[in-house]
Each structure stands twice: as C-alpha cells, then as structure tokens.
Amino acid sequence: MPALRDIINHYITESVVTFEMVEMSLENRKTWFTQFTQDGRYQLMVAELDGTVVGYAASLRFHQRPAYAPSVMTSIYLHKDHTGKGIGEKVYSALIEELKKVEDVHRAYGLVVLPNPGSEKLHEKLGFQVAGLLHEGGFKFGKYHDVRMYEHRLGK
Ligand SMILES: CC(C)(COP(=O)(O)OP(=O)(O)OC[C@H]1O[C@@H](n2cnc3c(N)ncnc32)[C@H](O)[C@@H]1OP(=O)(O)O)[C@@H](O)C(=O)NCCC(=O)NCCS
Numbered sequence: 001m002p003a004l005r006d007i008i009n010h011y012i013t014e015s016v017v018t019f020e021m022v023e024m025s026l027e028n029r030k031t032w033f034t035q036f037t038q039d040g041r042y043q044l045m046v047a048e049l050d051g052t053v054v055g056y057a058a059s060l061r062f063h064q065r066p067a068y069a070p071s072v073m074t075s076i077y078l079h080k081d082h083t084g085k086g087i088g089e090k091v092y093s094a095l096i097e098e099l100k101k102v103e104d105v106h107r108a109y110g111l112v113v114l115p116n117p118g119s120e121k122l123h124e125k126l127g128f129q130v131a132g133l134l135h136e137g138g139f140k141f142g143k144y145h146d147v148r149m150y151e152h153r154l155g156k
Pocket of ligand 1: 011017018076077078079082083084085086087088089090111112113116117118119121122125
C-alpha cells in the first residue's frame, strides 16, 4: 500500500496526468483499497517486478448517478522508473480481460489528459476507441487541460 501511494503521489505533485491535486495518505489508500473485489466491477491489478510493486491498473466507479453503474472508469499508473518497458500493456490488458468476464460491466472509460503519448498509444493498442474530447475539461497548475475520453466496449 505504501508503494501504491508513492506511485500516485509522484504524478499528483509532478504532473497533470492525474487531476488529483492533493497527495494521498496511507489511510486514504487503505480506504480506496476496500472498493476492490476479485471478480466484481471494481478490480485492482498490481504489477510486480522482482517482488517490488511497480505499478497498477484499476477499474473504479465512473459516475455517482446509478444508471452509470455498468460503466467503469479505468486508471493506470506505473512507477516513474518503470515506464516504457511493456509493463503498462501487461497490467492494463490483464485488467481488461478480467472486466470482459464481469457480467455487470458493460463499458470501460479511460480519461487521458492530453498530451500523453504513452497513454494514448496504450489505450489505442488495447482496443479503446476515442469517445470524445473534454475541451479544457480540467484546471491544474494554473492551466486548463484537454481530456480525451476513451471507451472500451469489452466485446459487449
Ligand atoms: C502511460 C503508461 C501507463 C504506459 O505504460 P508503459 O509501460 O510505459 O507502456 P508500454 O511500455 O506498455 O507501451 C505500450 C505502447 O505505448 C508505446 N509508448 C509507451 N510510452 C510511449 C511514449 N512516451 N511515447 C510514445 N509511445 C509510447 C510503446 O511503444 C508501446 O507501443 P508498441 O508496442 O507499439 O511499441 C505509463 O507510461 C505510465 O504510468 N505513465 C505515467 C502515468 C500515466 O500517464 N498514466 C496514465 C494516465 S491516463
């Protein structure tokens, strides 16, 4: 859990790839972890290299309004020293394969703050389609940022 916290905190403080603005505490990550199950809508895949946690992919609630329940939001973060080595593709595709098996998940949405060439490429490679653009949809570090919404139909 501390490793997962440190991975996301790096991107919270150093980049706009996540629109989270405040560093996560260990307590926060422990609470976050309770939403995940092994075969439900909300799942967490952790990538390990030689016994060290180097990243994760997760499916999360997409929207609080109940009719959105069969849609999940996906999220992926690797430790900054372990990007560009194929780990993202492995852990994200493992998550997508698990989601395909879950009857009550119909769509997965990935929100990518532009530009993010690695994430754009990864989403497209794994079968996500562009669903739209949130023009200047977020404000972080004194600037508005465009967000591309990717949709995965999960074979459904
Ligand atoms: C985005 C991220 C998950 C991608 O995972 P990764 O392990 O670095 O990517 P992979 O090595 O699996 O590469 C997947 C594909 O993207 C390409 N790619 C990776 N990084 C790239 C980059 N910076 N620019 C262009 N293409 C890139 C790879 O070449 C590969 O395509 P190929 O097989 O056709 O060569 C990872 O870099 C990351 O965690 N980045 C920081 C956090 C982040 O941006 N998260 C996503 C938020 S939406």
